[in-house]
Amino acid sequence: MAYHPLTEAEAVTYVKRLPNLFSEGAELSSKEIGDGNLNLVFQIQDAATGKSVIVKQALPFARVVGESMPLTLDRSRIESEALVFQHKFVPELVPQVYHHDDELALTVMEDVSDHVLLRKGLIGGNRYPQFPKQIGRFLAQTLFFTSDLGAHPFEKKAWVGKFINPELCKITEDLVFTDPYEDHPGNNFNPLIRNEVEAIWNNIPLKREIAHLKYGFLTRAEALLHGDLHTGSIFVTETSTKVIDPEFAYYGPLGFDIGALIANLLLNFAGQHGLQPDREERESFRNYLLDTVEAVWNEFVSQFVQLWHKQAKERSAHVEGFWQEYVNRLIQDSAGYAGCKMMRRVIGLSGVADLNSIADDHVRAEAERLALQIGQALVLERKTIVEATDITAIVRREAAKFYQEETV
Amino acid sequence: MAYHPLTEAEAVTYVKRLPNLFSEGAELSSKEIGDGNLNLVFQIQDAATGKSVIVKQALPFARVVGESMPLTLDRSRIESEALVFQHKFVPELVPQVYHHDDELALTVMEDVSDHVLLRKGLIGGNRYPQFPKQIGRFLAQTLFFTSDLGAHPFEKKAWVGKFINPELCKITEDLVFTDPYEDHPGNNFNPLIRNEVEAIWNNIPLKREIAHLKYGFLTRAEALLHGDLHTGSIFVTETSTKVIDPEFAYYGPLGFDIGALIANLLLNFAGQHGLQPDREERESFRNYLLDTVEAVWNEFVSQFVQLWHKQAKERSAHVEGFWQEYVNRLIQDSAGYAGCKMMRRVIGLSGVADLNSIADDHVRAEAERLALQIGQALVLERKTIVEATDITAIVRREAAKFYQEETV
Structure with missing residues (x-):
């Protein structure tokens, strides 16, 4: 037909x-x-x-x-x-x-519509205790077995060819890595944060780090990525997780998928500023979100490393200590990609409901400023990161600074 | 037919x-x-x-x-x-x-057989003053215009697909990055250097660095490489250069091509130990070889950076200072790949005439030891390298150590 x-x-x-x-x-x-x-x-x-x-x-x-x-x-x-x-x-x-x-x-x-979109669930203040284990398994399995660690080099190269995805990658290249960091007509941000946005456009060290991350997105054919793993591509219930919409799938750096997920959990963290007026409730839910960030990484890495030790076909993968250096680099990549993904949702063409559903422009602007602060810190400080708690410590520090400044 | x-x-x-x-x-x-x-x-x-x-x-x-x-x-x-x-x-x-x-x-x-193979020319003690400029141009042009810097992302991705080359890449993956660093039946080395070879097999930090370099070869789809750019793939005269035999061509890290060339110049440097008995002549030719290494890098980088500034289509390439960090990383990659390529020619399946044409087993073993020392140093110290003179300084230092030990 x-x-x-x-x-x-x-x-x-x-x-x-x-x-x-x-x-x-x-x-x-x-x-x-x-x-x-x-x-x-x-x-x-x-x-x-x-x-x-x-x-x-x-x-x-x-x-x-x-x-x-x-x-x-x-x-x-x-x-x-x-x-x-x-x-x-x-x-x-x-x-x-x-x-x-x-x-x-x-x-x-x-049909998985008996589940709810994770983004919607989080905006509604719901918690999903099984989610980190399940998404950790999704990430570990799909990334490991499509990478040079877990696949035969002939298979892997055939898959690289099969998943060449120029047009959808171009959307990411423009909307995540380029347009938000210059005065581009496609950008779409709250006029109240123009000062903060212009400061980013003029922040050369930040833009240089983003250029490195973009270059990695363009060149590092490491594993078959989902390619768009935000909380709107994930359906959940209390006990089940379903990952949908991999139309952006292509061979790229592992940290891009992990980073996308972390970014969207942290965008919700920032959004809580306007979503949850009760301070105690907000603190509690934010702690849940940061626990989730840590648990996602820890679940992923423990499953990934187990696969590595037991099933890596690549001979050089078994050189003593290589996996540790690999995982170290991976969490730094993930933090960097998370930072880009946060900033682009505030500045760029396509926002997220975690922020956009805050009706008051001024309150939303505050939440957006917090998101930008966290995003920048993740990009600029990523090379200091070793464990998931280093990521959440950056978030807590930026949030503390933010509320200090707000109350001054 | x-x-x-x-x-x-x-x-x-x-x-x-x-x-x-x-x-x-x-x-x-x-x-x-x-x-x-x-x-x-x-x-x-x-x-x-x-x-x-x-x-x-x-x-x-x-x-x-x-x-x-x-x-x-x-x-x-x-x-x-x-x-x-x-x-x-x-x-x-x-x-x-x-x-x-x-x-x-x-x-x-x-037919370019009015030229002579560069390897043969160097073994014969000939000098090619035009070569660095010409090969620098070959590297700068072919690497720049096939990379994300100089090509449209749609073109580049189409070329990645066209040049997927699993079987020939596998030969490199095995023979350059894996077999020489373990006790593999395919290896083929002078029995007189078994101690030095076994020391490499047991050198975990070295093997870890080689694992990183191999992972880069497997995953970094940066530019269309020649893929086998040793001095036996290059024909020269006093005034002309012709690069042949790109059957290993694939999308990989730029430093692999540059490193291959540097490695083969340095294998000739090591081979001079047996090829040229006259000490003064030997020193003079070795200086010529090291000058050539520096000139190849400098010619490449000056032409590459000029293309970058004038013709880079990738917007993020124009972020201030990005090109410098890119070039810094590139010389480090090049040194690392050069080191692997040197060691594999001594230990692995396939040797080079620069060493193999030394008839006396003991003299050849000495030249091979020097090549291994230089190769290891380039891999282990590559992150300290900023300029081409840092590479040649490592070579001079290793050669000085070598002759000190020989005469003790």
């Missing part, structure tokens, strides 16, 4: 043709539940059994703040292949793909 | 069919001049005009020290595409490709 965006009715017809999904004659409802900026997302449900699937179809453009730009449909193939790939390693943490159609740029997959 | 190794007569028939090479009815001679280990190399000549071309055909195996292993014919495509690519940037420094045949794994190209 030639590419065209499906209607709700066409999505039902399409799904009915696939074997083993619904019983013959099932009465299926169809509802488009996407935000329509990049993709159509149909939820197809059999009312009789309650069983449902998701039909996700890429649109040939991206719509951002009203403007529309063409965007490759090949991202649908990449997303579907990445999901299948990740599902092999961590079947319980990734929706199952039932069917992919390259021509329609469409994937039929497991 | 289905793949089969051509005979000398078939090579003539093949070339005669191509337009614009020889006049109709030309009487062509054919001579296989390759070493037969990896490829057939036919020189086809028109006696009447003196005009000649090279027909290079890949064999489906590699023959090394008597053993034969299968090896992809795809390397012929890679080599031919890399030659065409490099020729675009530096037409005077790379043989022109007239024709490529994927099925026969065969390339017809410019």
Whole structure:
């Protein structure tokens, strides 16, 4: 079938043709539940059994703040292949793909909408005690087994070729690493923080560090990344985690995925300034968030290092002490990428609800300033970091400074 | 035509069919001049005009020290595409490709055999004053314009995919970065230096640094490398340089190409211990070699930085001072890769004539010890290196130590 965006009715017809999904004659409802900026997302449900699937179809453009730009449909193939790939390693943490159609740029997959978006859950003040162990496993497994440590060099190089993803990488290259750090028309920030933003545009040592991090994003083909692992790409319940939307998947530096997650936990940390007016509640939830940052890293690293010792195929990986230096570098990368990801969400084109849902412009500006402070510190001080507590210590220090200054 | 190794007569028939090479009815001679280990190399000549071309055909195996292993014919495509690519940037420094045949794994190209192999020239004690400027230009142009600094990110990513070269990379991964540093049956070293070799096998800090360098070779897709830039891949005259044989071409760290060249100049430096018995002559030629190392780096870096300032498309490349930190890291990488390349030529499967042509086992062992000392120092001390004179100072220091110990 030639590419065209499906209607709700066409999505039902399409799904009915696939074997083993619904019983013959099932009465299926169809509802488009996407935000329509990049993709159509149909939820197809059999009312009789309650069983449902998701039909996700890429649109040939991206719509951002009203403007529309063409965007490759090949991202649908990449997303579907990445999901299948990740599902092999961590079947319980990734929706199952039932069917992919390259021509329609469409994937039929497991419906995980009994879960809630982690971002939404955190904004609502909810806690997910199982999450660090589960996402730590997701990161350790998907990154280790696609890297030169855990894969045969022939396999790995074939996967690098398969996941070359120029257009979506370009979005990251521009929106995360470049536009926010200069006076670019695509930026979109609260006018009340213009001074702080201009200070960043003029901070040469900071921009130099960001240039190094960008160069790493462009060149370091280390592992198959999710590529966009923020808290809006993760569905959770109290007991379960599902990672979705890997359309930005490509071979890049491991720290970029870990950093994305840490950044988004810390953006929520900053957002709590406006989200939670009760000081004690706020402190308590912030402690939970920092505990989560530490636990995510610690879970990841303990699982990753275990895989390394038991399953690394690469002979040089077993040289005494190499893994420690590798992990040291990795936490520093992760902190650096986290810092970029925080700043871009404040300055750049695309914000996050953790900050944007703060209605009062002045209160939001304060939360944004805190996010910028933490982001800068993570980039500039990353080479001093050895353990996850070094990251959270920077956050606590910046928050303490911030409240001291606010009350002066 | 289905793949089969051509005979000398078939090579003539093949070339005669191509337009614009020889006049109709030309009487062509054919001579296989390759070493037969990896490829057939036919020189086809028109006696009447003196005009000649090279027909290079890949064999489906590699023959090394008597053993034969299968090896992809795809390397012929890679080599031919890399030659065409490099020729675009530096037409005077790379043989022109007239024709490529994927099925026969065969390339017809410019005959540069009026030049001499640089390795042979240096072993003969000859000097090539134009060489640093020319090879500096080759390195600066080919590395800059294929990197994220000088290419559009879409182009660069397409080229990464085109030059994925798993089998030939694996040869480097094993023979340069892994086998020489453990007791591997493929190694092939002078029994007289077993103590020194075993000391390397037991030197954990050294092996850890080599593991980092190998990881960089595996993951850092920075620029399209020649991939095997030793002095046996370079033809020279007093006034001209031609770089051949890029069948190992792939996207890797820039320092690997620069390091390969430095290593081979320094292997000749070590070899002079046995090649040149006259002490004064030896000192003089060694000074020439070290001057060449410095000039190669300085020529490269001045041309590379000029391209950077004038032609870098990557916006972040223009952040103040970024280029300096980039170049600092690059000379350190280059020194590290040079060190690995030196050690592997002494310990590993494949030696170099600069050492192997020393007939006396004891004298050769001394030269090999010196090469190992220099190689180790370059790997272990690379992070202290800022300028080319820091590299040559390490070499001079190791040579001075060596002759002190020899005379005690």
